[in-house]
Amino acid sequence: MFVDQVKIYVKGGDGGNGAVSFRREKYVPLGGPAGGDGGRGGDVVFVVDEGLRTLVDFRYQRHFKAPRGENGRNKSQHGAGAEDLVVRVPPGTTVVDIDTGEVVADLLEHGQRAVIAKGGRGGRGNIRFATAANPAPEIAENGEPGQERNVQLELKLIADxxxxxxxxxxxxxxxxxxxxxxxxxxxxxxxxxxxxxxxxxxxxxxxxxxxxxxxxxxxxxxxxxxxxxxxxxxxxxxxxxxxxxxxxxxxxxxxxxxxxxxxxxxxxxxxxxxxxxxxxxxxxxxxxxxxxxxxxxxxxxxxxxxxxxxxxxxxxxxxxxxxxxxxKLPDKPLVEEVPEVEERVVFKAEPEPIPFEVSKEDDVFVVSGEKIEKLVKMTNLNSYDSIQRFARMMRNMGVDNALRANGAQHGDTVRIGNFEFEFVE
Structure with a gap:
């Protein structure tokens, strides 16, 4: 069966969670934090295989999820990064993001590789949050979610x-x-x-x-x-x-x-x-x-x-x-050339503010934005210290002021992603 167009779902692996742990060796009464970082999630990588001629295999498997990274452990042990998920495609495959219309990759030659969905980084363990003011933090991050994409694969035969x-x-x-x-x-x-x-x-x-x-x-x-x-x-x-x-x-x-x-x-x-x-x-x-x-x-x-x-x-x-x-013609297939980016000196500038939007659905204030929603997912909401850190970050980003400007009052419900909170003055 010749199949030259399919739609599939790909997801990079989530990062492993950071650990909260403390040293407990004998004769070390104030050992300090010892929670390791989580491991990186695997990428979804497409590799060209010249032995393939159609996309028929994707008719029977349409979901591709890379494995997640290992969680951090005690004794400052970091979790292992996950293996990448390698997906083989025939030469001439074009990968298009369905939601944005962006051409993610144009795969032509045998062995050519392209990362289609990136894995998330591992969450930091509590050894990363120790400061002079708080030498024994009970703060650790959850792993970053892996990138998700709905993509369309289009096969364009490579013939002379x-x-x-x-x-x-x-x-x-x-x-x-x-x-x-x-x-x-x-x-x-x-x-x-x-x-x-x-x-x-x-x-x-x-x-x-x-x-x-x-x-x-x-x-x-x-x-x-x-x-x-x-x-x-x-x-x-x-x-x-x-x-x-x-x-x-x-x-x-x-x-x-x-x-x-x-x-x-x-x-x-x-x-x-x-x-x-x-x-x-x-x-x-x-x-x-x-x-x-x-x-x-x-x-x-x-x-x-x-x-x-x-x-x-x-x-x-x-x-x-x-x-x-x-x-008389060039050997390579005729495809659009990607313009080269000129080298230029990049000066360190002030960090750009994280964009977000505040809206209201019935009686719930909704804060939306890719980075804000990712931050919530990476916060350990079972830890008091982590929640306090999250609240400080929201204030510094201007979320509190934006909610007040939209009419939020003490006790109102605020939703970010799949999580709901109570607005507290």
Whole structure:
């Protein structure tokens, strides 16, 4: 089964909790704090495996959670960090964050790695909070929650050459005649429902060719097999535009050529600049010569290769011409380049205030913000000292003043994340 688009959930491992502990050795009456830090949670890492060709495995497993770090222990022992969760994906996989639309990773080469969801850091043990004013703190942090993401995986085949054209123009027949691929071939539209790959071996030269599902008008908007087809064209270095010059379905070959190129341009403007070779197919049918003449009159400057995929006539000459064109092109797949960041001196500035919002739902004041909610999760609410530290941090951030400005009074309920507190003046 060929699967080229799936949605999955990934979560980095939570950090381990810090420990509250004190030294209790013999003859050491005032031993001080000895609670260790928690370990780092594991990352969710995607790694390219050239042995994979589809995303079918993700149809059966859609949740990927990395392990959490170990908790800290007594005697100042820190918890161990967790192993990363490694997920293997085929070359050409693009990872997109569904909530933000951000392209998280574009994975092309075998062995390439990308961290998709980061694990949380371990919480600090009470040895980290000892001060001259409080030499024996009973404060420790919970581990930081791991990053959570809903992502969409899109597979864009990496082929040197892509065959494009209307349905039933002979793309699958051409692929079968020059490679060992065995695509389904039949006399009806959309026989090819999934891309097929084959290797064209010309002795000293060889290249990978993809037979892609047929285009129709409106494909750039998803009509027909639209986006499922056009996604794969983006990765090809060269396009063979196959045209039914015999017009067996009653269409005009020139209009077919114009419409297909318009769909490519509307989907991605850069496809208009992609090198293209025109293959005039079905030239073994008598009507083809007359149509070819009219085609050349409208496009006199465009070279056209006359072929018959069914009989093999002209196919070898086409393949050698394609190989010569590929030799002039860069080796790497055509993808958008990421601009390099200029090196610059960074001066230490005042820390930026942590953003948060205060709203009211019925009689409850809600404080929301990613960092504020994470701080609550990392606070040990079973420890009095930890709660007092949390209250001080809220005051320093301006949360108390913001609540008063929104009408909060003594005894009102305040919610941060999944936790509710009583507002105390």
């Amino acid at each position: 050459v892509g065959l494009v054209g209307y349905p039933s123009v002979g793309k699958s027949t051409l692929l079968a005649s020059v490679t060992a691929a065995k695509p389904k071939i039949a006399a009806y539209h959309f026989t090819t429902l999934t891309p097929n790959l084959g290797v064209v071996d010309l002795g000293e030269k060889s290249f990978v060719m993809a037979d892609l599902p047929g285009l129709i008008e409106g494909a750039h908007e998803g009509v027909g097999l639209g986006h499922q087809f056009l996604r794969h064209v983006e990765r090809t270095k060269l396009i063979i535009h196959v045209i039914d010059m015999a017009a067996t379905d009653g269409r005009d070959p020139y209009e077919d050529y114009r419409q297909i190129n318009e769909e490519l341009k509307l989907y991605n403007i850069k496809l208009e600049e992609r090198p293209q070779v025109i293959a005039a197919n079905k030239m073994d049918i008598p009507e083809a010569q007359e149509n070819l003449q009219r085609f050349k009159e409208k496009l006199p400057e465009v070279p056209v290769f006359e072929i018959s995929a069914a009989t093999g006539k002209g196919v070898q000459e086409l393949m050698y011409a394609v190989a010569d064109e590929l030799a």
